[in-house]
Amino acid sequence: MSSTGPKQAIYASLAEVAQALGHPHRLELLEHLGQGERSVEELSARAKLTFANTSRHLQILRRACLVEPHRRGKHVYYHLAGDTEVVMLLQALGRVGERNVAEISRVMADYFRARDALEPVSRRDLLTRLEDGLVTVLDVRPQDEFSLGHVPGALNIPMAQLEKRLAELPIEREIVAYCRGPYCVLSFDAVAALRAKGYRIHRLEDGYPEWKAAGLPVETAGQ
Amino acid sequence: MSSTGPKQAIYASLAEVAQALGHPHRLELLEHLGQGERSVEELSARAKLTFANTSRHLQILRRACLVEPHRRGKHVYYHLAGDTEVVMLLQALGRVGERNVAEISRVMADYFRARDALEPVSRRDLLTRLEDGLVTVLDVRPQDEFSLGHVPGALNIPMAQLEKRLAELPIEREIVAYCRGPYCVLSFDAVAALRAKGYRIHRLEDGYPEWKAAGLPVETAGQ
DNA sequence: ATCATATTCTGCAGAACAATTGAATGAATA
DNA sequence: TATTCATTCAATTGTTCTGCAGAATATGAT
Numbered sequence: 349m350s351s352t353g354p355k356q357a358i359y360a361s362l363a364e365v366a367q368a369l370g371h372p373h374r375l376e377l378l379e380h381l382g383q384g385e386r387s388v389e390e391l392s393a394r395a396k397l398t399f400a401n402t403s404r405h406l407q408i409l410r411r412a413c414l415v416e417p418h419r420r421g422k423h424v425y426y427h428l429a430g431d432t433e434v435v436m437l438l439q440a441l442g443r444v445g446e447r448n449v450a451e452i453s454r455v456m457a458d459y460f461r462a463r464d465a466l467e468p469v470s471r472r473d474l475l476t477r478l479e480d481g482l483v484t485v486l487d488v489r490p491q492d493e494f495s496l497g498h499v500p501g502a503l504n505i506p507m508a509q510l511e512k513r514l515a516e517l518p519i520e521r522e523i524v525a526y527c528r529g530p531y532c533v534l535s536f537d538a539v540a541a542l543r544a545k546g547y548r549i550h551r552l553e554d555g556y557p558e559w560k561a562a563g564l565p566v567e568t569a570g571q
Numbered sequence: 572m573s574s575t576g577p578k579q580a581i582y583a584s585l586a587e588v589a590q591a592l593g594h595p596h597r598l599e600l601l602e603h604l605g606q607g608e609r610s611v612e613e614l615s616a617r618a619k620l621t622f623a624n625t626s627r628h629l630q631i632l633r634r635a636c637l638v639e640p641h642r643r644g645k646h647v648y649y650h651l652a653g654d655t656e657v658v659m660l661l662q663a664l665g666r667v668g669e670r671n672v673a674e675i676s677r678v679m680a681d682y683f684r685a686r687d688a689l690e691p692v693s694r695r696d697l698l699t700r701l702e703d704g705l706v707t708v709l710d711v712r713p714q715d716e717f718s719l720g721h722v723p724g725a726l727n728i729p730m731a732q733l734e735k736r737l738a739e740l741p742i743e744r745e746i747v748a749y750c751r752g753p754y755c756v757l758s759f760d761a762v763a764a765l766r767a768k769g770y771r772i773h774r775l776e777d778g779y780p781e782w783k784a785a786g787l788p789v790e791t792a793g794q
Numbered sequence: 795a796t797c798a799t800a801t802t803c804t805g806c807a808g809a810a811c812a813a814t815t816g817a818a819t820g821a822a823t824a
Numbered sequence: 825t826a827t828t829c830a831t832t833c834a835a836t837t838g839t840t841c842t843g844c845a846g847a848a849t850a851t852g853a854t
Contacts, residue, residue: 354682355754359595361675362668367593371813372582375589388830401814403831408812413671422822422829433667440663444656445585448636452584459577531578594841611802624842626803631840645800645851 368412369441373397374405378428379529381415382435382557383489384496387423435561439554442530459533463540468553469524471562474499477524484518486525486549488534489556499526499552499559500567507534510541522548529555591635592664596620597628601651602752604638605658605780606712607719610646658784662777665753682756686763691776692747694785697722700747707741709748709772711761712779722749722775722782723790730757733764742770749775749782 368374376395380386386394392402406426409415416429428434445452469477477483478501485502487494494504505513507527517523523542527534535551542549552559560566591597599618603609609617615625629649632638639652651657668675692700700706701724708725710717717727728736730750740746746765750757758774765772775782783789 353756354678355599355756356595357678358668358675358754359598361672362664363593363595363598365668365672366589366598366664367812370586370590370593372579372586373813375582375586376578398815399830400816400832404813407831413673414667417830419822419830422827424830429671430667433663433670437660437663437667440656440660441585441589444637444653444660445581445588447656448652449584449588450636452581455577455580531581533576533578596841621843622802623804623844627841630803640802642850645802647802 365412365414368408368414369437371405373401374409375438377402377405377409378414378434378438379532379557381426381428382431382438382555383493383528385425385427387425389423391426431557432561432563435557438529439558439561460536463536464551466550468551470553471559471564474524474552475564477522482522484521484523485552486517486523486538487527487556488525488538489527493528493556495569497560497566497568498556500565502526502567507538510538514545517542517547519547522550524550524552526552526559527555529557588635588637591631591637592660594628594631596624597632598661600625600628600632601637601657601661602755602780604649604651605654605661605778606716606751608648608650610648612646614649654780655784655786658780661752662781662784683759686759689773691774693776694782694787697747697775698787700745705745707744707746708775709740709746709761710750710779711748711757712750716751716779718792720783720789720791721779723788725749725790730761733761737768740765740770742768744771746770746772747775748772750778752778752780 369378373395377391380391380394388399388403388406391397391406392399395402397405406415406417410417410426413429414434415426417424417426419425446456474483474485478485478499485499487498487502487504488507488510489504490506491504494502494506498504503516505516525535525538525542527538530553532555535555539549539551556566592601596618600614603614603617611622611626611629614620614629615622618625620628629638629640633640633649636652637657638649640647640649642648669679697706697708701708701722708722710721710725710727711730711733712721712727713729714727717725717729721727726739728739748758748761748765750761753776755778758778762772762774779789
């Protein structure tokens, strides 16, 4: 009654992958891993989970072949297994959610749309405007995430320092801000804060992982 | 500790959607629903599940906003909620699985590749070859699924009748066969059977739902 | 309106599985 | 060896799957 054919075997495996996505904590872990590799310690701090629990969730993601560990020094670093496909899977999940789940549209409207009334800038748009040098790209993620990879030429001002470092942002140029992904609040908050100060600023659709997964050029500064 | 912000609320909802995908039976139900709407009765017969169990699983899919019911006559028909996005989500899931999960590659190699050594024909390829009239398209799904929608101009010979109806297939023309999707065995078996008889036949990548989700033209014959 | 019928949904119960934490164990370095 | 980081274990609690039986709902005929 179980394996009537190859289809059942494949669906059993795919179900395991899907089930690994089926927990909010794991989705958040994947969001963080989308920025680049992270140790268990770093992940547990960022996701505000206990150490043991983080490890357990990572095991589940690992068994589902969504992430892979590799040891370096004392730490075990995890990264997305084939990040393009995984990021695209998460994007597809988000699209279904945004289209079908009323709760999600509601939250998006309540929280996000209030801070950025206008449509986000598409990746394609940003790319052409970048080539023409007409726009300042602002990366509001923490500096360590920035250094793991970012949009070429982007200026990194972590959200926490934004108020103090306004001088670095030319008010006469248009700004496009981005952060971790479609559900990360950083770039929404940046747009709200800078709009209030008179900047012409828009949000990039999604975030850095999706930019990279789309095959667009990235830059790695840190090391 | 739960809703520290809008992100948590969204990930909670998305996790519910993902979890609904996290069971082999539900993936199979979605495969069938990808062909078009079906009643609970039809679905339970096709998926070989008990009635009650099918109903249960459909509830879960419904709560996750992946399917929607509507009543017509005595039956409750279910269909994919926004079929394009859902089919694309399943495609993305499949891509991750095929790339990352060894078990899936193994089954694909063992069972599927053995029956169709060559690469499948891409949708784009088939579309141009269709326009030039250079190819016969063969739909090997059951007739009722065919009548719910199919590739324009396709010839429907259900797998069960293939041996008897060989006369309808011109041996001198190239044939492209398709069925329900990437994990449906029908078109693989058709390729194996017809290759053995000297036909030049290839498989279309994926199946009908993916063709439709790609925005390509479809035809509805039945009624 | 009411009844009989066909179809679908829900409650129950048992088994199996998943999430969480703290404690114990393992692995790698200094 | 001691230290640091990660995994696994033990135990608790909660959730999911499944079949069965019975309840709910809609239809169509009376």
